[in-house]
Amino acid sequence: MIRVEGWVVALAATLFVGAASGADEYSGKPQQASAPARYTFSWPLEAGLPAPRGGTTKGAPITLDLEPSKAWKDLRADGISAQERDRRAIVAMAGTFRVTFDFLEVVPFKRQDKPNAPYQSWGTEKVYVDNDDGKNISLVHILEMRIVQKDGSISEPMVTKHWRQDWQYEPTHIVEYRGRDRWQRRKLSAAESKGAWLQTVYQVDESPRYASIGRWEHSASFSTWLSGETWRPLPRREWSVRDDYHALVGTNRHTISPTGWIQEENNLKTVLTSTRTLEPSQPYVAREYGVARYERIRDADFAQADSYYDRTKQFWDQVRDEWSQIFVKQGEVTLKGPVDKLGLFHPLFAQADEIAEKGAAASADNQTVIRNALKDMGALP
Numbered sequence: 001m002i003r004v005e006g007w008v009v010a011l012a013a014t015l016f017v018g019a020a021s022g023a024d025e026y027s028g029k030p031q032q033a034s035a036p037a038r039y040t041f042s043w044p045l046e047a048g049l050p051a052p053r054g055g056t057t058k059g060a061p062i063t064l065d066l067e068p069s070k071a072w073k074d075l076r077a078d079g080i081s082a083q084e085r086d087r088r089a090i091v092a093m094a095g096t097f098r099v100t101f102d103f104l105e106v107v108p109f110k111r112q113d114k115p116n117a118p119y120q121s122w123g124t125e126k127v128y129v130d131n132d133d134g135k136n137i138s139l140v141h142i143l144e145m146r147i148v149q150k151d152g153s154i155s156e157p158m159v160t161k162h163w164r165q166d167w168q169y170e171p172t173h174i175v176e177y178r179g180r181d182r183w184q185r186r187k188l189s190a191a192e193s194k195g196a197w198l199q200t201v202y203q204v205d206e207s208p209r210y211a212s213i214g215r216w217e218h219s220a221s222f223s224t225w226l227s228g229e230t231w232r233p234l235p236r237r238e239w240s241v242r243d244d245y246h247a248l249v250g251t252n253r254h255t256i257s258p259t260g261w262i263q264e265e266n267n268l269k270t271v272l273t274s275t276r277t278l279e280p281s282q283p284y285v286a287r288e289y290g291v292a293r294y295e296r297i298r299d300a301d302f303a304q305a306d307s308y309y310d311r312t313k314q315f316w317d318q319v320r321d322e323w324s325q326i327f328v329k330q331g332e333v334t335l336k337g338p339v340d341k342l343g344l345f346h347p348l349f350a351q352a353d354e355i356a357e358k359g360a361a362a363s364a365d366n367q368t369v370i371r372n373a374l375k376d377m378g379a380l381p
Contacts, residue, residue, distance in 0.1 A: 091132060095296055136168050138166045142159065193213070196213050206348075207339045212230040231270075262293050312356050326380065
């Protein structure tokens with residue numbers, strides 16, 4: 001097994017162009033490695049426009065599971081409460097998936113010589129139910145990837161922690177991104193909270209990313225949750241190539257289907273002043289659409305991801321709990337800079353790797369490592 005440390009290295013090395021999926025999207029049958037690219041959306045009508053950017057490697061063949069999942073059947077059951085149906089929709093996001101990521105700037109708001117290249121990549125990952133008490137649910141995403149190498153052989157699995165999403169029913173507080181590496185805890189009103197679910201998304205190292213409130217709606221065809229307006233920091237796919245805006249502001253939708261789920265984003269690429277308000281002369285540079293498709297796969301080997309998750313679960317839960325306590329005590333955190341861009345997560349991943357290799361014996365220094373890392377980030381004085 002190869003363990004890839006952190007967001008910067010992991011996604012550059014293990015998320016692949018959607019063209020090389022290794023399995024047919026509709027039949028589930030393996031494709032030839034030379035199959036042509038499949039672009040979900042792009043700029044298709046004119047020659048000379050930019051091809052999608054992203055990864056260039058190919059993944060090992062997978063088999064899609066085209067039958068309605070047990071989670072979907074449980075979600076559609078009669079005689080359950082509205083809250084329980086919501087809960088079942090959330091836990092239906094757990095399982096083993098091929099994930100494809102597609103992002104396109106659909107409307108530029110300033111002059112361009114040519115459109116910015118769409119972004120496309122894909123990976124295989126397992127989503128674990130880390131906690132579920134009915135009102136508080138935590139899902140952990142871990143990538144386990146195998147690459148087709150130049151000689152046609154399949155690489156050893158590469159494993160890395162990806163992200164976490166926490167869901168809370170009728171929450172009392174939310175931790176929101178305010179721009180320029182600042183997050184702020186805010187008390188919610190009874191009207192905002194009633195019947196709603198808070199989704200909080202954490203980065204690979206459990207540092208905060210974004211959070212938003214929404215409500216689930218259910219039909220015989222699908223179940224869907226739509227957020228309110230949400231501020232997010234730039235992801236790596238953007239800050240690695242852009243420096244002309246400071247935040248993504250938009251909505252986030254999760255839709256559960258019989259064979260997987262889809263996350264949709266509708267974002268404004270937003271320019272901020274030094275005081276974190278919208279730049280009055282040019283508040284937005286573009287609107288972006290994004291789609292992440294989580295398609296269930298079967299007969300896939302995620303043994304290494306299982307081992308990593310089991311061995312490091314306690315450590316990463318400690319990191320998340322430390323962040324939670326910081327916001328309860330301080331109310332606001334302004335970091336020194338983007339954690340992933342500055343590589344500030346490295347001590348946490350090094351500790352997790354040691355625990356994964358050596359087991360519980362390596363966890364004696366957890367609290368010291370966590371607090372030192374959070375001090376380096378600027379979260380603790």
